[in-house]
Amino acid sequence: MNKRICFLPRGIVPLLLLLLLSGCGDYRILERMGFTSTVGFDLLPKGEMEITASIPRAEAFTPVKREVLSTVSKSSKEAKIKLGRETNLMIVNGQLRDVLFSDQMAEKGLFEHIDSIRRDTSVSPQIKIVIVNGSAKSLLSKDYKQHPMTDRYIDRLLEKEAVGHLVPKTTLYDFERDYYDDGIDPAVPILKEESDHISVDGIGLFKGGRYVLRIPAKDALIYSFLQGNFKQGEMSLELADKGGGHDMVMFTSLISSKKVKVRQQSGQKLNVSIDVQMKGSIYEYTGNLKLSNDSDRHKLEKQVSDHLNARANQMVKRMQDKEADSLGIGMYVRNGMSYKAWKSMDWSESYAKANIKCNVHFKVKDYGSLQ
């Protein structure tokens, strides 16, 4: 049997090897590659884009930790070629982690740019899409002394905040999925450059591919529990007390689940209710209620629920005004009707007019080590 394995004459094997080795043209030398880690897009007055790329450098003999290149171009791929002329490294996109767009650019519409990114097979669907409140170039090219290298700083900041549900985890995959779905719109975290650090500035909501509404960072958690179920999260609230002052209450280990109900009677407005059940542990409370007392605790639960309800309803109203359905209410409406009825419906218009009510039910799970 072994003899028959080599049907090919022995002389052919080295010949084959020779042939295969001759094909080694597609090689990559690690030290000569520039792995773009973060890219920033800014809109210029004439409609062109300024593209900034940050490339970490790992060679022992260069004192710099990263190279920041910038160019003006009409497309991201043209920019790659232009940026290549500025460096001795061969620029590749395989390790791209974050793509930043200036708010001005996002307002004009991002999909065209996202589309060119996603066509590139070397780009991971896990790269994060971010809006910068201000200039992406300025945020990306600055070094923040107290923090790690800017690329890593941005990436870790976003990951950490996404774990706490303070920003949505919006990857290229998420963005294009929600863009293409007719029942939901994308949502993207917003970052802002401060004097010595970068801060999370809220959540940018889209209508199709255009950025239309900013949810401020303080409301981010409310957005998160309306958007989907989650575990892990922190929230601090300022509740008005009877004396005209404010009680501070802070919750941690939040667990939330939501249900969406849709009712529509013919000829009437669409009625949508978003029921949210939340549980959390109290970490800080400055009011007069005694938390170990059941009725006092229920009073606090009601206060918190009412407070969250008011803010949630206000937020949804703003979203309706801008026709941004990032909560995916359209998916629930669509799935409750026939295909024909859904297609004949102008969802943006119906969404703006719909009667959407949020009902948040908050429960205190425990209240720490004090009575």
Added chain:
Amino acid sequence: MEKTKEKLAPFHVMILIFMTQSGVMAFILPQLLADNFGTNGWASLIGFGLLATLNVALIGLVYKLGKGRSIFVILEQAFPKFLIFPIYVAVASLWTMIGCLAGKEYVMIFQMFAFPTTNPMLFKLVLDVLVFWLLTKGIYNISKAATIFFWLFFWMVFLLFFFYGEFQWARLTPFLFKGGKYEWMKNVDIYSAFLGCELSMLLFSYSNKRTKLIQSTMWANLITTASYVYMAIMLFGIYSLKQLQTKNFPVLDALAYIRFPFVERVENLFYGFFMFSAIFSVLLFVWSAKEMLHQIVPKVRGSAIGFIIMAAAYFIAMIPDILNEVGEWLSILSLIEIGVAFGLPVVLIVVLLIQNNGGKQAYE
């Protein structure tokens, strides 16, 4: 044909047929389903699976009526050789072409991700050498090798667990087959993902009662259908419909999404594992072609025929050098193959019915 008392084992047949059916088409399948049928396009796979089952049932009938005789024996008893040999050559050419183009398509997709400027025929050569070595080992060893290769490939189904977090039933929508752009020819492309089960026709003489050939082929077809359905449901639930329609290789994109805490972008590695399945699709088609041609020139060694077939196919595979062209060629060849897959058993059944009836009359 190999003269040996060894017969195929049921499990080996099942794996062999499964490995032949599954291949490069699996990458494209969810996009085709979304494009052709629209919402919940995955459900159409059940229909295609049933069609393949019908194909196997026809072959089962041939097996039963012919009492396990090889299809060549049946045909050569019914038709003169000068009539039947050109048909052998035509069918063998078809199978060779399908085999070698499926291999080329695998290589060309691979090159979208790695070594884009290297000559694809170089990779194809490496693949073909491996196929050829397996080919020379005979069907029994091929079937055993398939079992090992099966485990190297099938574990990837479990990678779909990674998507349970992103999966949403709401994304599937309650609508059935809405929003697609139905084209008749795309059905051929979808069905081509099931092609391969018809090759069990050539395994008659390598089987006995204990092989449970038809039953094993049915099982293989069931596993293929079930894994396609599972994969397609997952992809319809993690991608929105229009997004799925825009993707060339949705399964590869989904693989790229997988990220381990210690490494990411491992889709190239995963794609490499698909080679095990791609090889067997190529292998069984080429082996079938070799079996057919061996009937014409029984004195020539099987491995020599195999070498000539593969060399010829290699040169033909040089002609289409664009991924789309390879796809178009494969579509046309699949259409003809569907004709052969259903036509040949029907012809054989007719021949057998005539032979059996004629036999009875003569006997009476």
